[in-house]
Amino acid sequence: MLTTAGFSGLFFGATFMLGEELNERSRRILEALIEDHIESAEPVGSRTITRRHQLGVSPATVRNVMADLEEMGYICAPHTSAGRIPTEKGYRFYIDSLLQVRQLSQADQQRIEQHYRLKGMRVEEVLREAGKVLSSISHYTGLVLAPRFTSTVFRHIEFIRLSSGRVLAILVTRSGTVQNRLVELEEDLRQGELEQMTNYLNRTLTGLTIQEVRARILQEMAEEKALYSSLLTQALQLSRQLFQDEAAGEVFIEGAANIFEQPEFADLERMKRLFRAFEQKSRLVALLDKSQQAEGVQIFIGAESEYSEIEGCSLVTASYSNRLGTIGTLGVIGPTRMPYSLVIPIVDYTARLVSKLLETDNR
Amino acid sequence: MLTTAGFSGLFFGATFMLGEELNERSRRILEALIEDHIESAEPVGSRTITRRHQLGVSPATVRNVMADLEEMGYICAPHTSAGRIPTEKGYRFYIDSLLQVRQLSQADQQRIEQHYRLKGMRVEEVLREAGKVLSSISHYTGLVLAPRFTSTVFRHIEFIRLSSGRVLAILVTRSGTVQNRLVELEEDLRQGELEQMTNYLNRTLTGLTIQEVRARILQEMAEEKALYSSLLTQALQLSRQLFQDEAAGEVFIEGAANIFEQPEFADLERMKRLFRAFEQKSRLVALLDKSQQAEGVQIFIGAESEYSEIEGCSLVTASYSNRLGTIGTLGVIGPTRMPYSLVIPIVDYTARLVSKLLETDNR
DNA sequence: TGTTAGCACTCAGGCAAAGGGAGTGCTAAC
DNA sequence: GTTAGCACTCCCTTTGCCTGAGTGCTAACA
Numbered sequence: 001m002l003t004t005a006g007f008s009g010l011f012f013g014a015t016f017m018l019g020e021e022l023n024e025r026s027r028r029i030l031e032a033l034i035e036d037h038i039e040s041a042e043p044v045g046s047r048t049i050t051r052r053h054q055l056g057v058s059p060a061t062v063r064n065v066m067a068d069l070e071e072m073g074y075i076c077a078p079h080t081s082a083g084r085i086p087t088e089k090g091y092r093f094y095i096d097s098l099l100q101v102r103q104l105s106q107a108d109q110q111r112i113e114q115h116y117r118l119k120g121m122r123v124e125e126v127l128r129e130a131g132k133v134l135s136s137i138s139h140y141t142g143l144v145l146a147p148r149f150t151s152t153v154f155r156h157i158e159f160i161r162l163s164s165g166r167v168l169a170i171l172v173t174r175s176g177t178v179q180n181r182l183v184e185l186e187e188d189l190r191q192g193e194l195e196q197m198t199n200y201l202n203r204t205l206t207g208l209t210i211q212e213v214r215a216r217i218l219q220e221m222a223e224e225k226a227l228y229s230s231l232l233t234q235a236l237q238l239s240r241q242l243f244q245d246e247a248a249g250e251v252f253i254e255g256a257a258n259i260f261e262q263p264e265f266a267d268l269e270r271m272k273r274l275f276r277a278f279e280q281k282s283r284l285v286a287l288l289d290k291s292q293q294a295e296g297v298q299i300f301i302g303a304e305s306e307y308s309e310i311e312g313c314s315l316v317t318a319s320y321s322n323r324l325g326t327i328g329t330l331g332v333i334g335p336t337r338m339p340y341s342l343v344i345p346i347v348d349y350t351a352r353l354v355s356k357l358l359e360t361d362n363r
Numbered sequence: 364m365l366t367t368a369g370f371s372g373l374f375f376g377a378t379f380m381l382g383e384e385l386n387e388r389s390r391r392i393l394e395a396l397i398e399d400h401i402e403s404a405e406p407v408g409s410r411t412i413t414r415r416h417q418l419g420v421s422p423a424t425v426r427n428v429m430a431d432l433e434e435m436g437y438i439c440a441p442h443t444s445a446g447r448i449p450t451e452k453g454y455r456f457y458i459d460s461l462l463q464v465r466q467l468s469q470a471d472q473q474r475i476e477q478h479y480r481l482k483g484m485r486v487e488e489v490l491r492e493a494g495k496v497l498s499s500i501s502h503y504t505g506l507v508l509a510p511r512f513t514s515t516v517f518r519h520i521e522f523i524r525l526s527s528g529r530v531l532a533i534l535v536t537r538s539g540t541v542q543n544r545l546v547e548l549e550e551d552l553r554q555g556e557l558e559q560m561t562n563y564l565n566r567t568l569t570g571l572t573i574q575e576v577r578a579r580i581l582q583e584m585a586e587e588k589a590l591y592s593s594l595l596t597q598a599l600q601l602s603r604q605l606f607q608d609e610a611a612g613e614v615f616i617e618g619a620a621n622i623f624e625q626p627e628f629a630d631l632e633r634m635k636r637l638f639r640a641f642e643q644k645s646r647l648v649a650l651l652d653k654s655q656q657a658e659g660v661q662i663f664i665g666a667e668s669e670y671s672e673i674e675g676c677s678l679v680t681a682s683y684s685n686r687l688g689t690i691g692t693l694g695v696i697g698p699t700r701m702p703y704s705l706v707i708p709i710v711d712y713t714a715r716l717v718s719k720l721l722e723t724d725n726r
Numbered sequence: 727t728g729t730t731a732g733c734a735c736t737c738a739g740g741c742a743a744a745g746g747g748a749g750t751g752c753t754a755a756c
Numbered sequence: 757g758t759t760a761g762c763a764c765t766c767c768c769t770t771t772g773c774c775t776g777a778g779t780g781c782t783a784a785c786a
Contacts, residue, residue, distance in 0.1 A: 406748095406749090408748065408749050408750085409749075409750080410748085410749080411748095411749095422749095426749090426750070426751075427751095429750095430750090430751080440749090440750085443749080443750065443751095444747090444748065444749050444750060445748075445749065445750090446748080446749065446750095
């Protein structure tokens with residue numbers, strides 16, 4: 001269920017080997033420290049650890065181990081007389097080697113499910129709702145990357161003449177998402193002519209993916225047969241225009257206010273930076289796109305995302321799919337100090353649920 | 364160009380009368396104080412005023428006048444040994460009686476215009492762009508309330524059978540906005556049957572406003588003639604469902620990060636509150652709706668909006684229209700300490716421009 | 727040899743006191 | 757009616773002190 005294969009190789013080969021150096025006691029202390037820190041958001045000291053965990057050793061021993069862990073880069077001290085906090089490397093080791101991901105309880109599963117109606121939900125509604133549920137259950141911010149237009153299956157096109165020379169094109173995909181574009185034509189076309197064009201296009205293109213549609217249009221244009229009718233030639237030219245531009249990936253951000261309640265965002269500058277990151281969605285899209293290529297739950301910790309605006313944040317994502325394969329990504333963004341053992345199954349379960357809900361669209 | 368008629372009666376009858384009590388000198392001092400405060404965001408003292416404005420009086424005199432202004436409620440002191448800041452009543456008097464609204468320069472007009480393409484912009488694109496332009500030119504946050512579905516003119520309907528019993532309905536308005544809804548039917552309909560239905564509905568309903576459409580459907584259902592065909596009866600029942608639910612008013616918020624750069628939002632709590640207000644759009648919609656009923660530029664100062672989350676903020680709005688009349692509202696939200704003389708013409712000009720751009724949709 | 731107790735040391739954060747600065751209101755003189 | 761002068765207020769910053777939590781080191785112990 002949890003894989004970080006896609007990225008752990010990339011970022012953590014070295015980490016893993018160092019991980020081998022850790023004996024059982026060091027691991028348990030690191031785990032205790034990280035879990036205490038996740039709960040308290042404060043640096044954790046040696047005494048706190050011995051008090052709250054039955055490790056069978058004294059604070060002094062813990063201090064020695066912590067000194068080693070610090071040297072190895074798993075934890076660090078914000079200042080001399082403070083406890084330790086995990087580094088990104090520490091979190092990565094924790095997630096890869098120490099974390100026990102629980103199964104979501106039946107009750108939690110139901111709590112998630114009950115937000116979705118079974119009938120009459122459009123794709124967009126399902127995705128938006130998924131974002132909201134993710135944010136409200138996790139108490140962080142929900143992110144959902146909608147399916148790319150390019151990867152959807154063409155179902156239907158419709159031209160509507162709005163006024164002289166202005167035509168509205170409506171594109172429907174098989175899953176029922178709708179896109180519309182406005183075209184200004186040199187010469188006016190009557191609605192009847194437009195209908196002829198749509199009939200032709202629907203006949204020719206239905207059932208193809210948008211990528212295939214593009215190829216098919218070019219092919220049709222190349223073949224002479226289209227030339228017999230200037231109207232059809234026009235239709236092809238027009239539709240080439242319509243299908244060529246890729247709409248920027250759309251991302252739904254839900255519950256952004258949640259994340260700002262976290263103590264790490266008491267700092268105004270950080271809050272603003274993250275806020276700007278949310279506003280400028282393109283980089284988020286790129287990041288989510290990246291995780292779409294991998295199976296299972298992906299975790300980006302802080303700078304691993306190569307996205308400095310979300311410094312101090314982690315991203316837990318999973319991709320969702322329909323019968324055609326993976327079509328989008330959803331997940332949660334929150335502070336790196338995040339209870340991964342809770343968030344991971346929530347994201348995982350939501351992705352599965354969304355996949356199930358969208359699957360039926362392709363009967 | 365600037366009217367506050369719709370609201371000044373409501374809120375400022377009393378203010379205006381008190382305004383009469385103010386002699387020329389008091390007015391000039393109040394004006395100077397407000398303008399200094401708008402620039403500095405700090406309480407303004409008597410010496411600062413005499414230093415920066417040629418009033419021909421000493422600080423002591425200014426102090427006396429300020430004491431009077433305070434008693435009348437136009438200004439207040441945050442604490443004993445600070446300068447004064449304008450109250451909401453002060454701002455209101457300033458806007459109603461002292462403010463000189465400049466015309467937008469040719470250069471500024473062009474700066475705004477160049478953000479819009481002249482051709483092929485859909486309504487939604489025009490509105491989003493307007494929000495962005497408003498925010499980037501004013502350095503505050505742009506708000507645009509999209510036209511209500513109810514007030515638009517029906518142009519076209521289309522049913523697309525997605526799978527057994529699942530039908531996608533696409534509604535197009537005359538201005539080219541598209542809405543789509545998913546319907547689950549008890550019994551399966553063939554695409555051919557759906558086409559019959561759309562033909563009938565398009566013939567019957569095109570050109571009516573949505574409100575009229577609703578009435579017409581009920582009327583058709585009441586008349587026996589529809590009963591002759593069970594298919595048409597079904598069509599009417601289906602479309603009644605489609606048209607009855609009012610989509611919540613849609614509002615575009617652009618450049619929310621801008622407003623958080625203002626010094627008044629250095630306070631974390633306030634920032635969060637405003638942020639939550641942005642996230643929960645329904646009340647913003649209500650507020651913008653309110654101003655839609657009035658002509659010209661409207662200004663809501665702080666609590667006048669009866670919307671405590673945006674305490675300390677002002678809203679400068681103007682409604683835009685097409686040939687059918689007023690259809691929506693746009694504006695800027697920023698701190699009450701806002702250079703109104705700049706913002707007002709920006710909002711005014713944008714509203715006119717948007718109206719002009721949308722007008723062509725109704726040829 | 728690994729573990730632990732003890733101890734000196736460090737440093738952030740809270741609190742109170744002190745000082746400076748900006749501004750006020752009042753009074754008396756112009 | 758206006759102004760200069762002055763005592764007063766209060767915020768804000770700086771300073772110093774103290775406390776508590778935590779560390780690293782060392783020496784003793786098992």
